Amino acid sequence: MSAPLLDARSVTMRFGGVVALRDVCVAQMAGETLGMIGPNGSGKTTFVNVITGHLAPTSGAVDFAGRPLLGRKPHRIADAGLTRTYQAVRVFRELTVRDNIATALVDAEAPLARAEVDEAIGWLALGGRLDAVAGGLTLYEQRRLELLMRLVQRPKLIMLDEPVGGLSSVEVRAMIGLLAELKSRCSVFVIEHTMKVIRELADRVVVLLAGEKIADGPPAEILTDQRVIEKYLGSADA
Amino acid sequence: MIDRILASRQSQLALFALLAFAVPLLLSGNRYFAFIAGITLVHVLWASGMNLLYGYTGLMPLMFAGIAGISSYLVVGLTSIGWSFWLAMPVGALAASLVGVVLGLPALRLKGFYFTLCSLVIQTVITLAFVYFVNLTNGDTGISQIPLPTLPGGASLHGLPYDLVLAALAVIGVFVLIRLVDSGFGRRLIAVREDDELAETLGIGVTRQKLTAFFVGSLYAGIGGAFYTPYVGFISPRSFDVLISLNVWLMVAFGGRGTIWGPVIGAVLLAPVPFLLQDYYMIKDVVYGLLIIGVIVLLPAGIVGGLVRRPKPDPEIVPATVGEGAR
Numbered sequence: 001m002s003a004p005l006l007d008a009r010s011v012t013m014r015f016g017g018v019v020a021l022r023d024v025c026v027a028q029m030a031g032e033t034l035g036m037i038g039p040n041g042s043g044k045t046t047f048v049n050v051i052t053g054h055l056a057p058t059s060g061a062v063d064f065a066g067r068p069l070l071g072r073k074p075h076r077i078a079d080a081g082l083t084r085t086y087q088a089v090r091v092f093r094e095l096t097v098r099d100n101i102a103t104a105l106v107d108a109e110a111p112l113a114r115a116e117v118d119e120a121i122g123w124l125a126l127g128g129r130l131d132a133v134a135g136g137l138t139l140y141e142q143r144r145l146e147l148l149m150r151l152v153q154r155p156k157l158i159m160l161d162e163p164v165g166g167l168s169s170v171e172v173r174a175m176i177g178l179l180a181e182l183k184s185r186c187s188v189f190v191i192e193h194t195m196k197v198i199r200e201l202a203d204r205v206v207v208l209l210a211g212e213k214i215a216d217g218p219p220a221e222i223l224t225d226q227r228v229i230e231k232y233l234g235s236a237d238a
Numbered sequence: 239m240i241d242r243i244l245a246s247r248q249s250q251l252a253l254f255a256l257l258a259f260a261v262p263l264l265l266s267g268n269r270y271f272a273f274i275a276g277i278t279l280v281h282v283l284w285a286s287g288m289n290l291l292y293g294y295t296g297l298m299p300l301m302f303a304g305i306a307g308i309s310s311y312l313v314v315g316l317t318s319i320g321w322s323f324w325l326a327m328p329v330g331a332l333a334a335s336l337v338g339v340v341l342g343l344p345a346l347r348l349k350g351f352y353f354t355l356c357s358l359v360i361q362t363v364i365t366l367a368f369v370y371f372v373n374l375t376n377g378d379t380g381i382s383q384i385p386l387p388t389l390p391g392g393a394s395l396h397g398l399p400y401d402l403v404l405a406a407l408a409v410i411g412v413f414v415l416i417r418l419v420d421s422g423f424g425r426r427l428i429a430v431r432e433d434d435e436l437a438e439t440l441g442i443g444v445t446r447q448k449l450t451a452f453f454v455g456s457l458y459a460g461i462g463g464a465f466y467t468p469y470v471g472f473i474s475p476r477s478f479d480v481l482i483s484l485n486v487w488l489m490v491a492f493g494g495r496g497t498i499w500g501p502v503i504g505a506v507l508l509a510p511v512p513f514l515l516q517d518y519y520m521i522k523d524v525v526y527g528l529l530i531i532g533v534i535v536l537l538p539a540g541i542v543g544g545l546v547r548r549p550k551p552d553p554e555i556v557p558a559t560v561g562e563g564a565r
Contacts, residue, residue, distance in 0.1 A: 078441035107441040
């Protein structure tokens with residue numbers, strides 16, 4: 001068995017007296033789709049912030065593709081092939097879609113070739129919007145642009161922070177379809193509150209509660225786990 | 239047809255070069271007007287440097303004049319101990335650039351308004367230093383009778399040839415800015431301006447881009463300062479105080495930040511104003527104040543930015559709703 005692509009060991013993050021993450025261990029194999037669920041404030045986004053270098057953890061170790069990540073700046077982590085999206089969609093709103101894509105390409109370590117970029121644009125159905133200002137796109141288009149800007153960098157792992165947040169049910173359906181196809185392009189880590197996403201996409205699910213990992217296993221098992229239902233699913237709208 | 243030709247940056251630059259060289263030639267009969275043209279050309283250079291920082295990188299450096307002053311005082315000091323202007327100028331400008339990089343360090347932590355406030359404090363400290371180190375700067379009295387640069391053969395650079403050198407500097411300055419902005423460097427700076435955290439996530443080394451922008455922007459300030467000094471023949475701490483920084487900023491904002499030609503137009507329109515209002519010096523600052531307010535209220539994107547207004551993002555689609563969906 002090979003080493004995991006992402007290996008976070010005993011990650012602890014304290015903000016003053018508040019413990020946002022306590023001894024969290026998460027490993028993800030290449031090609032595996034890992035879901036992360038948990039109530040608001042349970043530390044999911046903090047976990048992504050730590051992994052992608054936006055926050056320095058109080059203690060712990062993170063390896064990616066066999067090399068330590070901690071202490072590296074976010075742009076170096078991006079160079080290593082680990083990228084992320086944001087819970088609130090984040091594109092360069094004042095720039096055109098074309099310029100957004102070009103900006104994603106400018107410092108990419110292993111950018112897609114031109115034809116591959118065109119193929120990705122077609123896949124995400126943004127070909128007709130290249131000259132539109134990104135801030136004027138619909139939320140679903142912005143979510144797709146966000147994905148596209150990561151894909152053109154040929155990432156090994158993409159961490160999605162609530163990729164269907166704010167989308168209509170039809171769009172959620174379509175986005176799940178896209179994410180299912182995304183799995184063939186790179187490894188996917190996904191935070192979601194929408195259980196449908198987790199159920200249909202994730203090979204394995206990690207549950208965070210108040211900064212601690214309380215469960216880790218296949219979705220079918222986790223989503224019927226009594227503790228998880230009590231602590232999270234029972235109280236949530238899902 | 240003419241529209242088509244004017245649409246390309248090369249022809250715009252050629253037109254600007256033509257005007258920059260023609261105006262001093264046409265005004266050479268009247269030294270006073272030619273002098274105003276020369277000062278305006280220095281301001282074109284300064285506004286282009288400020289534009290790189292404010293327009294493209296999104297940082298408003300109110301210590302810009304102070305950085306120009308550091309180069310200026312250095313050049314005066316070095317020439318007074320016998321250095322040639324042509325050696326002192328690059329040394330002074332380069333020193334100003336390095337100081338600019340150091341003074342830009344707060345920008346790595348501070349954004350927007352907070353960096354501007356910080357730069358205001360830095361500018362104040364520089365001005366105080368110019369006043370305080372009397373044996374280097376002659377304090378508030380200033381330094382007068384600054385010698386003109388000498389040319390090979392012993393003649394001094396003055397009059398029309400000096401104007402034309404300033405024209406060449408302005409043209410080169412704009413040309414270099416075009417090249418920088420159209421390169422990957424320009425793209426990175428715009429990414430930093432728009433959202434530096436997202437830029438970082440996309441693999442852009444934000445720290446390095448900001449410091450490089452400060453180096454280049456300060457180089458514009460320094461070269462301008464070095465050539466301004468013998469041209470005017472007199473400098474004092476007031477030549478490089480915060481009002482000068484604000485003037486240059488106003489040229490960029492008034493003309494159109496983040497466009498090549500906006501700040502050039504801003505400099506051409508605003509740099510002559512103090513001279514034209516010389517008889518009304520009492521109201522000069524009032525005019526500037528009104529202009530600043532007018533620009534902010536009426537022309538937030540500047541003259542050029544207002545003309546080629548890009549479609550506004552639809553306010554209906556605000557990603558603020560994203561978080562709610564999750565809750």
